[in-house]
Amino acid sequence: MSGCAYEIAEPALPCKDLAGVSFAADILPLLDFHCNGCHAGGAPAAGLNLENHSEVAKSVLEGNLLERLSLPVLDIRMMPLGGEPLPECDISLFQVWTAEGAPNN
Numbered sequence: 135m136s137g138c139a140y141e142i143a144e145p146a147l148p149c150k151d152l153a154g155v156s157f158a159a160d161i162l163p164l165l166d167f168h169c170n171g172c173h174a175g176g177a178p179a180a181g182l183n184l185e186n187h188s189e190v191a192k193s194v195l196e197g198n199l200l201e202r203l204s205l206p207v208l209d210i211r212m213m214p215l216g217g218e219p220l221p222e223c224d225i226s227l228f229q230v231w232t233a234e235g236a237p238n239n
């Protein structure tokens with residue numbers, strides 16, 4: 135094999151404008167894509183339904199959702215369980231939205 139892709143660092147992705155993060159337009163689509171295979175419906179994993187704004191808000195403000203997103207991939211508590219960690223820019227969206235008080239916007 136000639137050349138090794140792993141020798142080349144990936145360029146840092148520019149984050150979209152992080153001001154005014156929207157639950158409906160930014161946060162929910164990320165949850166639907168990465169999380170709601172498990173955290174939705176009548177019997178969501180850990181009893182946590184992430185389709186529901188009030189449950190998501192409670193989990194970022196009072197629970198451990200943000201911490202779970204930022205754990206190393208080898209940590210069994212890392213979310214999404216069994217998947218790849220979210221890109222940093224997407225985690226930033228969660229952090230900014232939480233800092234804004236996790237509004238239903």
Ligand code: HEC
Nearest residue numbers: 168169171172179180182193198199202211213214215216
């Ligand atoms: C493959 C299924 C699966 C996926 C995908 C998944 N989770 Fe989980 N999640 C679980 C299970 C099972 C638990 C309970 C075990 C544990 O706490 O680690 C859990 C627990 C949690 C908890 C802790 C709840 C509590 O009350 O302590 C949070 C927060 C969480 N998940 C958030 C997320 C987020 C955010 C995503 C998407 C980025 C995600 N999960 C993706 C299965 C999943």
